[in-house]
Amino acid sequence: MKELMKSFEKYTKTECGACGRFLELQKTEITYLGSVFALELPACPSCGTVFVPEELATGKMLEVEKILEDK
Numbered sequence: 001m002k003e004l005m006k007s008f009e010k011y012t013k014t015e016c017g018a019c020g021r022f023l024e025l026q027k028t029e030i031t032y033l034g035s036v037f038a039l040e041l042p043a044c045p046s047c048g049t050v051f052v053p054e055e056l057a058t059g060k061m062l063e064v065e066k067i068l069e070d071k
């Protein structure tokens with residue numbers, strides 16, 4: 001999990017496509033497999049658009065499932 005969060009940090013160097021502002025990690029509630037849980041995801045501080053990292057959208061979902069199991 002720590003590794004996953006660390007991989008999100010690189011997105012704080014990414015600019016929002018709409019505003020050109022750097023993304024910041026913000027606690028965001030996401031729904032996965034019917035459960036809601038909070039993750040720090042890169043989001044635009046200006047327009048609030050949450051960027052879903054590809055790690056989350058693809059293979060690393062396994063780690064997210066692990067989080068759910070830990071609960």
Ligand SMILES: [Zn+2]
Pocket residue numbers: 016017018019020021044045046047048049
């Ligand atoms: Zn924005």
